[in-house]
Amino acid sequence: MSARTLHGKAALVTGGSRGIGAAIVRRLAAEGASVTFTYTSAHEEAQQLLKQVHADGGRARAVRADSGDPRAVQQAVAQAVEAFERLDVLVNNAGIAHVAALADFPLDEVDRMLAVNVRGVFAAIQAASAHLREGGRIITIGSVNAQRVPVAGLGVYAMTKAAVAGLGRGLARELGPRGITVNTIAPGPTATDMNPDAGDFADAMRAMLPLGHYASPADIASAVAYLASPEARFITGTTWHVDGGFAV
Secondary structure (H helix, E strand, O other), X not given: OOOOOOOXXXXXXXXXXOHHHHXXXXXXXXXXXXXXXXXXXXXXXXXXXXXXXXXXXXXEEEEEOOOOOHHHHXXXXXXXXXXXXXXXXXXXXXXXXXXOOHHHOOHHHHHHHHHHHHHHHHHHHHHHOOOOOXXXXXXXXXXXXXXXXXXXXOHHHHHHHHHHHHHHHHHHHHHHHHOOEEEEEEEOOEOOOOOOOOOHHHHHHHOOOOOOOOEOHHHHHHHHHHHHOHHHOOOOOOEEEEOOOOOO
8 A cells, every 4th residue: 555545534443552453553543544542441551652653743542441331432432533523434443352161151251242342343333433424444353263263262252253243244234325334354363462472372373374473463453554545445344354364
């Protein structure tokens, strides 16, 4: 893509203070977008990210909002629109995971994962759709686990990621007549603080990857930047596996 493909655009990234979310914020800002991002508890990381974006000449704003709280999500959308007077791109990145055997899986963890990973995504899209105009982009970060679950204990997480992929397909049909695209990115193993690319588990995952290595958060951000760009205007309702071949 050419430089600054999102000049003059405004974006909202949920869960943007670290990991994949922070990489997405940095990339969208580098492409010229004014970026609002949410965080729940990582205040210091959010402030550091703001400093990085501003030092690089970008525009960004941080909003504290729990994606498990629909009202907080709605308020974050409103704040994003107020800050930059428009909204062109919504990236649903906030997500949580709890891994446990079926017999031991707490129902409150099921409820929490559904609240953040599914209801929070819907609430953000519903609120943002009132502001998005022709050429608007909705991008949700799903997971390759919606298609391939390599270990036990990930069933509920896989369910939530399959749900948002299905939601995206349905909403692509609904929002397409308005010129708004809706897509899901399904990352494979990606090196973050919560999912390091070293250790026994990482070795096992790497053995399943045809490319033989984890993604970096920047790899996922690159896919987001493309789907947010004008070049992706005819791509909607799809799930794009950015997984190093993990699902094949």
